[in-house]
Amino acid sequence: xxxxxxxxxxxxxxxxxxxxxxxxxxxxxxxxxxxxxxxxxxxxxxxxxxxxxxxxxxxxxxxxxxxxxxxxxxxxxxxxxxxxxxxxxxxxxxxxxxxxxxxxxxxxxxxxxxxxxxxxxxxxxxxxxxxxxxxxxxxxxxxxxxxxxxxxxxxxxxxxxxxxxxxxxxxxxxxxxxxxxxxxxxxxxxx
Amino acid sequence: xxxxxxxxxxxxxxxxxxxxxxxxxxxxxxxxxxxxxxxxxxxxxxxxxxxxxxxxxxxxxxxxxxxxxxxxxxxxxxxxxxxxxxxxxxxxxxxxxxxxxxxxxxxxxxxxxxxxxxxxxxxxxxxxxxxxxxxxxxxxxxxxxxxxxxxxxxxxxxxxxxxxxxxxxxxxxxxxxxxxxxxxxxxxxxxxxxxxxxxxxxxxxxxxxxxxxxxxxxxxxxxxxxxxxxxxxxxxxxxxxxxxxxxxxxxxxxxxxxxxxxxxxxxxxxxxxxxxxxxxxxxxxxxxxxxxxxxxxxxxxxxxxxxxxxxxxxxxxxxxxxxxxxxxxxxxxxxxxxxxxxxxxxxxxxxxxxxxxxxxxxxxxxxxxxxxxxxxxxxxxxxxxxxxxxxxxxxxxxxxxxxxxxxxxxxxxxxxxxxxxxxxxxxxxxxxxxxxxxxxxxxxxxxxxxxxxxxxxxxxxxxxxxxxxxxxxxxxxxxxxxxxxxxxxxxxxxxxxxxxxxxxxxxxxxxxxxxxxxxxxxxxxxxxxxxxxxxxxxxxxxxxxxxxxxxxxx
Numbered sequence: 001x002x003x004x005x006x007x008x009x010x011x012x013x014x015x016x017x018x019x020x021x022x023x024x025x026x027x028x029x030x031x032x033x034x035x036x037x038x039x040x041x042x043x044x045x046x047x048x049x050x051x052x053x054x055x056x057x058x059x060x061x062x063x064x065x066x067x068x069x070x071x072x073x074x075x076x077x078x079x080x081x082x083x084x085x086x087x088x089x090x091x092x093x094x095x096x097x098x099x100x101x102x103x104x105x106x107x108x109x110x111x112x113x114x115x116x117x118x119x120x121x122x123x124x125x126x127x128x129x130x131x132x133x134x135x136x137x138x139x140x141x142x143x144x145x146x147x148x149x150x151x152x153x154x155x156x157x158x159x160x161x162x163x164x165x166x167x168x169x170x171x172x173x174x175x176x177x178x179x180x181x182x183x184x185x186x187x188x189x190x191x
Numbered sequence: 192x193x194x195x196x197x198x199x200x201x202x203x204x205x206x207x208x209x210x211x212x213x214x215x216x217x218x219x220x221x222x223x224x225x226x227x228x229x230x231x232x233x234x235x236x237x238x239x240x241x242x243x244x245x246x247x248x249x250x251x252x253x254x255x256x257x258x259x260x261x262x263x264x265x266x267x268x269x270x271x272x273x274x275x276x277x278x279x280x281x282x283x284x285x286x287x288x289x290x291x292x293x294x295x296x297x298x299x300x301x302x303x304x305x306x307x308x309x310x311x312x313x314x315x316x317x318x319x320x321x322x323x324x325x326x327x328x329x330x331x332x333x334x335x336x337x338x339x340x341x342x343x344x345x346x347x348x349x350x351x352x353x354x355x356x357x358x359x360x361x362x363x364x365x366x367x368x369x370x371x372x373x374x375x376x377x378x379x380x381x382x383x384x385x386x387x388x389x390x391x392x393x394x395x396x397x398x399x400x401x402x403x404x405x406x407x408x409x410x411x412x413x414x415x416x417x418x419x420x421x422x423x424x425x426x427x428x429x430x431x432x433x434x435x436x437x438x439x440x441x442x443x444x445x446x447x448x449x450x451x452x453x454x455x456x457x458x459x460x461x462x463x464x465x466x467x468x469x470x471x472x473x474x475x476x477x478x479x480x481x482x483x484x485x486x487x488x489x490x491x492x493x494x495x496x497x498x499x500x501x502x503x504x505x506x507x508x509x510x511x512x513x514x515x516x517x518x519x520x521x522x523x524x525x526x527x528x529x530x531x532x533x534x535x536x537x538x539x540x541x542x543x544x545x546x547x548x549x550x551x552x553x554x555x556x557x558x559x560x561x562x563x564x565x566x567x568x569x570x571x572x573x574x575x576x577x578x579x580x581x582x583x584x585x586x587x588x589x590x591x592x593x594x595x596x597x598x599x600x601x602x603x604x605x606x607x608x609x610x611x612x613x614x615x616x617x618x619x620x621x622x623x624x625x626x627x628x629x630x631x632x633x634x635x636x637x638x639x640x641x642x643x644x645x646x647x648x649x650x651x652x653x654x655x656x657x658x659x660x661x662x663x664x665x666x667x668x669x670x671x672x673x674x675x676x677x678x679x680x681x682x683x684x685x686x687x688x689x690x691x692x693x694x695x696x697x698x699x700x701x702x703x704x705x706x707x708x709x710x711x712x713x714x715x716x717x718x719x720x721x722x723x724x725x726x727x728x729x730x731x732x733x734x735x736x737x738x739x740x741x742x743x744x745x
Contacts, residue, residue, distance in 0.1 A: 144417035
């Protein structure tokens with residue numbers, strides 16, 4: 001520390017300088033040192049308070065970040081699973097269409113489908129209701145329009161691709177065929 | 192409170208971003224960074240923006256408006272659900288939705304925005320964009336050009352004089368621009384584009400090809416059945432994305448159609464080479480526009496310092512390849528091409544707000560990764576050519592694959608030697624490891640297809656696998672801490688950084704002798720590096736680091 005060396009240099013006994021004079025100088029220097037130490041101590045105290053607050057903030061942020069990372073990791077895992085499994089489920093559903101009247105084949109395929117959807121549900125992934133219900137653009141994507149005379153407009157007639165949600169968020173919209181009233185048909189509420 | 196946001200108001204999709212503690216970030220909506228630029232009115236009279244509006248288009252086309260950006264600046268009006276709107280009113284609905292997304296994310300409603308427009312937008316279109324923002328309750332503090340925003344996202348406003356080519360190939364439009372950067376000012380000096388060329392066209396080429404092959408085989412046209420077509424379109428888009436990272440994509444859709452009561456299955460493989468053939472003429476259109484833009488700017492390819500790739504369709508490897516071949520330099524794609532323009536708008540917003548802005552945070556590979564293979568180097572076929580599989584500056588995590596073959600008839604094994612670096616001769620790079628793939632099915636040379644795949648994760652772990660396509664025979668190895676295994680020459684990067692720092696500190700040293708001593712040490716290390724005298728480099732570097740430390744302590 002430079003100032004200690006300076007101090008030592010000042011108080012090396014030099015011939016010609018009286019003891020009283022030297023003591024006086026010493027007292028002055030000590031007083032100045034004490035003031036300096038006080039100031040440094042205050043600054044250090046302030047720095048400590050700031051550090052404590054920062055550490056507390058960091059702990060809070062870390063907890064929040066940990067939760068964010070955890071939720072993100074779960075979502076990523078679920079999305080990965082959905083990406084791999086949904087095309088397989090699509091194949092099973094497509095096969096069901098061709099099963100015709102073969103009840104045992106239909107039953108078997110539905111059983112496989114159920115097992116796949118139970119597995120997905122464990123990760124928060126659930127199918128979107130579509131068939132027979134009202135078209136909802138927040139959940140369904142209309143890819144075909146079918147003119148019908150015996151149904152109101154915008155009823156889901158066919159589920160072309162099943163849609164799925166992860167929690168409340170749509171991860172795949174249902175692709176559906178939707179009814180359109182034949183020209184001239186008026187349903188209650190359409191007037 | 193985040194006051195100013197940046198918005199990319201696109202023809203097909205729109206994105207909103209902001210600067211968070213110095214870092215530009217996109218604000219996602221329902222897990223997606225982009226919302227479709229589509230507006231509609233539901234049967235119940237409810238306003239729909241984004242995906243819900245797009246979902247109802249086919250049922251209610253008269254109540255849905257797409258691609259309104261194409262009408263900005265024109266006198267045209269649009270009719271939606273029986274009412275007339277100006278293009279800026281429709282755009283305002285999109286901006287309003289983006290503002291709500293931002294509010295949900297940030298907690299407070301943003302008050303101001305920087306909005307991007309194409310460089311070719313005339314005054315009327317720019318004014319309409321500003322009006323759209325105001326209708327959406329935003330104070331539009333700046334309208335900036337999209338290529339300018341891209342340059343900002345790359346931090347180029349901090350660079351010295353540069354000429355940058357921005358190649359923007361999105362879902363439905365293509366724009367190519369040349370921007371000049373000088374003294375922190377970015378100016379667009381030439382621009383061309385095609386309003387009807389983009390990724391959707393590439394998807395359609397795959398759809399038509401696959402449907403054509405299916406028709407030949409089964410006599411059924413999948414495009415005639417809405418259900419089959421929907422599945423085919425989705426599969427085609429997925430295949431296009433797959434082909435960006437892998438040389439083959441399998442399209443499998445079971446029970447997609449029926450003939451004579453019997454179900455038909457779709458199973459076809461599309462190779463990257465086939466895909467590039469299918470879209471070749473579309474990419475040629477982009478290069479013709481590129482040439483026109485250069486001519487308009489009175490420039491040659493060698494006048495361009497940097498090329499930026501913007502728009503999701505630039506992920507297609509053929510795009511980088513043709514640009515590199517034409518321009519003589521590798522294009523940059525480190526910033527997410529779907530988000531680049533919005534991130535740049537956010538950077539501009541932060542600059543206007545007087546905030547500190549860092550570069551867009553991207554984790555990339557520092558060096559290329561590849562294998563040793565027989566190939567051409569400098570016009571000569573060599574046995575030890577370096578075949579890059581993951582290029583440097585690729586964003587990680589990433590997975591890339593390339594296909595190779597045998598050189599001898601009935602060759603039953605191949606050795607996969609893995610390297611890291613940029614030398615076109617494999618052994619000039621850092622050797623990371625090797626393994627053998629044995630039991631290759633006997634076949635004439637050039638017939639077997641061996642797919643070598645690299646999977647690089649965020650922790651610097653690389654999985655290398657080699658699979659014979661026909662038999663499925665596979666071998667793999669894992670390389671950990673790839674980032675620590677730098678090529679020998681690349682260690683010089685750290686030493687050069689120390690030299691730079693010394694010179695920078697010396698500039699501020701008042702004492703002439705001390706300054707001269709620092710500079711002399713820096714020069715001596717450089718000379719030792721040039722002579723490859725690594726012992727001298729080590730000794731001098733230690734001395735320099737000690738000297739720098741003392742300066743910093745003072």
